[in-house]
Amino acid sequence: xxxxxxxxKPHTLGALQLANRIVMPPLTxxxxxxxxxVPNAMMAEY
Numbered sequence: 001x002x003x004x005x006x007x008x009k010p011h012t013l014g015a016l017q018l019a020n021r022i023v024m025p026p027l028t029x030x031x032x033x034x035x036x037x038v039p040n041a042m043m044a045e046y
Contacts, residue, residue: 011018 008020011021
């Protein structure tokens with residue numbers, strides 16, 4: 001099995017059943033407009 005095919009196989013992560021190994025973390029802190037990376041209204045809506 002190559003690395004690329006392993007990416008698309010189902011995977012269990014703790015209690016989560018993932019369809020594949022490709023995940024994206026929440027990006028809300030990177031879009032913060034306030035000092036100290038404090039969430040704002042746009043992030044609450046997201």
